[in-house]
Amino acid sequence: MTILEGPAGAPRKPVIRQPGLLSQMWTARADYLYVLPAIVVMLIVIAYPVYYTIDLSFFKTPPGLQLRDKIFVGTENYTAILSSEVFWKVTLNTVIWTVASTLIAFVLGYASALALHRDFAGRAVLRAILIIPWVISAVAASYIWKWMYHSDFGIIGAVMVQLGLVDRQPNFIDNVHTVLPSLIVVNIWREFPFAMIMIMAGLQTVPEQLLRAARVDGASAWQRFWHVTFPYLSGVSTVTILLLAVANFNSFIVPWITTSGGPSNASHIWITHIYELAFGRQRWGVAAAYSVLLFIIVMSLGYFYVRALSSNERKEDSP
Amino acid sequence: MRNYPLGRALARGAVVSALAVSMLNTSVHAQSVDLSKWSPEYVRSIAGTEEYDTAKECGAVTPLDYKGKLTFWYQGVFEGDPDLLRQYYKEFFEAFRATYPNIDLQEQALTYNDLLDKFRTALLGNAGPMVVRLQILGGVEFASKGYLQELSPEDVGWKSEDFWPGAMKSVMWEGKAYGIPTNNETMALIWNADIFERAGLDPETPPATWDDVVAYSKQIHDKLGVSGYGLVARKNAGNTPYRFMPQLWAYGGGVFDEADPSPTYGEVRLDSDASKAALQASYDMYVRDQSVPVSALTNQQADNQPLFLAGQLGMMISHPSDYNVMLDLQAKATGSDKEKAQTVIDNMRYGLIPTGPDGKRAVVFGGSNIHILNPEYVEGGEVDEAAAKAMVCFWTSPEWSLKMAYAGSNPGNLNGFKTKWMKERLETIKFLDVTTSMLPYGIPFPTLPETPEIMNIIIPDMLQNVLTGAMTVDEAAADAAQKVRDITEGGGL
Numbered sequence: 010m011t012i013l014e015g016p017a018g019a020p021r022k023p024v025i026r027q028p029g030l031l032s033q034m035w036t037a038r039a040d041y042l043y044v045l046p047a048i049v050v051m052l053i054v055i056a057y058p059v060y061y062t063i064d065l066s067f068f069k070t071p072p073g074l075q076l077r078d079k080i081f082v083g084t085e086n087y088t089a090i091l092s093s094e095v096f097w098k099v100t101l102n103t104v105i106w107t108v109a110s111t112l113i114a115f116v117l118g119y120a121s122a123l124a125l126h127r128d129f130a131g132r133a134v135l136r137a138i139l140i141i142p143w144v145i146s147a148v149a150a151s152y153i154w155k156w157m158y159h160s161d162f163g164i165i166g167a168v169m170v171q172l173g174l175v176d177r178q179p180n181f182i183d184n185v186h187t188v189l190p191s192l193i194v195v196n197i198w199r200e201f202p203f204a205m206i207m208i209m210a211g212l213q214t215v216p217e218q219l220l221r222a223a224r225v226d227g228a229s230a231w232q233r234f235w236h237v238t239f240p241y242l243s244g245v246s247t248v249t250i251l252l253l254a255v256a257n258f259n260s261f262i263v264p265w266i267t268t269s270g271g272p273s274n275a276s277h278i279w280i281t282h283i284y285e286l287a288f289g290r291q292r293w294g295v296a297a298a299y300s301v302l303l304f305i306i307v308m309s310l311g312y313f314y315v316r317a318l319s320s321n322e323r324k325e326d327s328p
Numbered sequence: 329m330r331n332y333p334l335g336r337a338l339a340r341g342a343v344v345s346a347l348a349v350s351m352l353n354t355s356v357h358a359q360s361v362d363l364s365k366w367s368p369e370y371v372r373s374i375a376g377t378e379e380y381d382t383a384k385e386c387g388a389v390t391p392l393d394y395k396g397k398l399t400f401w402y403q404g405v406f407e408g409d410p411d412l413l414r415q416y417y418k419e420f421f422e423a424f425r426a427t428y429p430n431i432d433l434q435e436q437a438l439t440y441n442d443l444l445d446k447f448r449t450a451l452l453g454n455a456g457p458m459v460v461r462l463q464i465l466g467g468v469e470f471a472s473k474g475y476l477q478e479l480s481p482e483d484v485g486w487k488s489e490d491f492w493p494g495a496m497k498s499v500m501w502e503g504k505a506y507g508i509p510t511n512n513e514t515m516a517l518i519w520n521a522d523i524f525e526r527a528g529l530d531p532e533t534p535p536a537t538w539d540d541v542v543a544y545s546k547q548i549h550d551k552l553g554v555s556g557y558g559l560v561a562r563k564n565a566g567n568t569p570y571r572f573m574p575q576l577w578a579y580g581g582g583v584f585d586e587a588d589p590s591p592t593y594g595e596v597r598l599d600s601d602a603s604k605a606a607l608q609a610s611y612d613m614y615v616r617d618q619s620v621p622v623s624a625l626t627n628q629q630a631d632n633q634p635l636f637l638a639g640q641l642g643m644m645i646s647h648p649s650d651y652n653v654m655l656d657l658q659a660k661a662t663g664s665d666k667e668k669a670q671t672v673i674d675n676m677r678y679g680l681i682p683t684g685p686d687g688k689r690a691v692v693f694g695g696s697n698i699h700i701l702n703p704e705y706v707e708g709g710e711v712d713e714a715a716a717k718a719m720v721c722f723w724t725s726p727e728w729s730l731k732m733a734y735a736g737s738n739p740g741n742l743n744g745f746k747t748k749w750m751k752e753r754l755e756t757i758k759f760l761d762v763t764t765s766m767l768p769y770g771i772p773f774p775t776l777p778e779t780p781e782i783m784n785i786i787i788p789d790m791l792q793n794v795l796t797g798a799m800t801v802d803e804a805a806a807d808a809a810q811k812v813r814d815i816t817e818g819g820g821l
Contacts, residue, residue: 072777073777073778075474089821095821160621161621161640183624183796185797267626269562269563271562271788273793273796285564285785288445288448289445289781289785290781
């Protein structure tokens with residue numbers, strides 16, 4: 010560190026010369042060595058597949074040829090996808106699926122967490138019951154819901170008929186208009202406990218003295234929530250919404266097991282469609298191009314996730 | 329750009345036409361079972377006339393004390409199969425291990441709908457098994473890509489003439505054999521005589537034509553409030569093409585010209601008037617008359633079975649094994665359900681699959697084949713040839729190709745019909761005569777690498793587009809035909 014003199018001999022503020030990147034890396038070489046194994050593993054299991062998928066997305070893979078005999082077609086796969094009617098239908102399904110599942114699961118989870126934060130008899134039991142959908146196997150849950158929704162002898166329809174709500178067994182999953190909402194209900198049922206747990210954890214960080222002070226100042230329950238609890242939970246809420254959104258963009262098990270994307274592609278979302286293109290129809294190149302597009306979207310969400318986390322950390326670090 | 333030059337298509341067409349003709353032909357050379365005399369009476373007359381010693385026959389291919397290792401994937405039993413079949417699968421592997429105690433066998437069973445996806449994925453990573461038993465429509469796809477070794481019955485001690493000529497053609501690619509048939513099957517129409525009677529139909533007479541099926545289904549539904557016909561239109565499920573293609577062919581339609589005596593696969597016929605008539609029949613049952621299960625779009629045959637047993641379904645297409653499945657399900661029922669189930673079983677009838685308006689009768693010539701993989705695509709990069717041939721010989725032997733097809737199918741090795749187990753089978757498996765009588769009407773799926781996609785995705789999509797009202801019959805047929813054209817020309821999404 011050097012101290013430079015300004016005009017007229019006035020001393021300037023000290024200028025701290027930042028060492029160069031390489032210099033910093035050299036200084037912290039031990040740290041890099043510690044994380045090297047993890048970086049190597051990540052390069053193998055993440056970076057290479059990403060590179061391979063991007064590379065594959067520029068090739069055509071006809072069913073009669075092995076993958077190694079693929080034909081270079083440039084950006085043809087991307088053009089074909091973006092001009093395909095099915096792509097836009099599946100994209101709309103994916104957006105509806107992700108937005109509806111994420112927001113409703115979050116709101117339900119938030120409400121459940123607030124309710125369970127209060128002390129009452131049976132709280133622990135109720136909390137355990139509400140977590141069941143999240144811990145149960147997604148495959149098992151999908152099969153159970155498929156049978157409950159069954160259009161001819163599903164229990165949900167039977168109960169609705171018994172209660173006189175409808176005249177005949179409703180068609181939940183064999184109808185192009187009702188299948189997606191029906192599957193979203195299953196997804197919300199599976200995911201809201203996750204949001205609930207996250208918010209419950211966040212609620213532990215809300216300072217009790219602030220709430221007490223607000224109560225002393227005459228704030229109503231709503232005011233205490235809106236002005237104290239809600240701002241304190243904004244960080245964890247953002248992270249929860251982003252995690253749910255990423256998980257929902259990548260959903261596979263529920264729609265695939267229940268309907269395989271049908272009927273008539275009405276419940277296909279991106280991942281199920283990519284799976285069908287790749288493993289059912291061997292359009293590896295097209296499936297790879299689809300995956301690249303999905304990767305870009307999920308990475309964008311990931312960027313906001315990291316930003317949200319960093320923002321939380323800054324808030325916690327600030328005096 | 330076309331993947332299939334005209335010459336290749338014609339050559340393949342010639343091969344396939346030979347298959348179709350030879351399946352029905354009266355002059356198959358040196359065949360130990362005379363297919364020209366095929367009838368229920370003939371099948372009865374040859375049953376129990378020969379004895380085979382599987383260990384001795386296979387011991388000549390691979391010594392019984394051979395020490396080796398074998399990985400094996402196969403299309404195994406699933407929820408829609410009878411317990412009897414489960415028992416035979418168990419006994420098969422016990423017998424193989426007892427016969428070849430020094431072969432370390434690692435077998436893995438997969439369901440029909442999962443096997444192709446998993447096998448394709450494994451091959452991409454060179455992590456396939458040494459031996460695989462695939463559904464009949466799968467072999468050509470993998471042979472054409474070079475994944476499979478050349479393999480004919482002679483390689484494991486049998487004669488090609490001892491297998492259904494039609495089935496042998498399903499393992500052929502460009503004139504060479506890449507597998508051996510393990511079992512072959514044709515289905516039949518099953519109906520509930522009690523439901524027929526209560527609906528005012530002749531309880532002992534099945535619908536003669538597909539138009540009759542539509543009319544009977546409506547009559548049953550209108551009079552009794554239960555589903556008439558067990559339509560199946562699920563995507564990615566083998567059950568769908570096995571039930572719709574007979575209907576399509578009977579009306580005179582087809583994906584290509586696969587139902588013709590000399591198919592060339594050069595012309596797509598899914599949008600022909602005949603194909604549309606078949607599609608219209610499904611539309612009439614599902615949409616117009618609402619006489620079939622609403623759940624048909626997500627159903628498999630395994631979902632129809634409990635409906636049938638509960639007296640909620642009048643007709644369905646399936647194997648003879650469904651009778652045994654009903655017995656298994658009935659054994660698990662309790663109280664009044666048990667009695668109801670027994671009533672259904674007592675009223676279960678089997679008949680030939682209906683014809684089209686011009687009297688054409690058709691059924692899918694189905695089954696499975698067993699293959700040996702090329703070493704470079706196998707986990708570890710090696711194939712234990714002797715152990716692989718021991719397994720192939722064992723499964724395709726007269727004894728085990730019969731036993732493993734006991735309730736639901738027919739032996740791939742025709743000599744299986746001569747064994748004592750066939751005699752026993754004729755006495756214990758009800759309605760076996762009817763399904764074996766359908767064999768001469770069997771039409772193989774097109775022997776093209778694209779066939780799995782056509783049958784498991786494009787055909788069910790076409791049905792779903794019509795049945796959900798997403799498209800009209802004309803639009804759905806045109807859409808499906810275009811998709812087939814696209815994929816055979818190497819394009820399409």
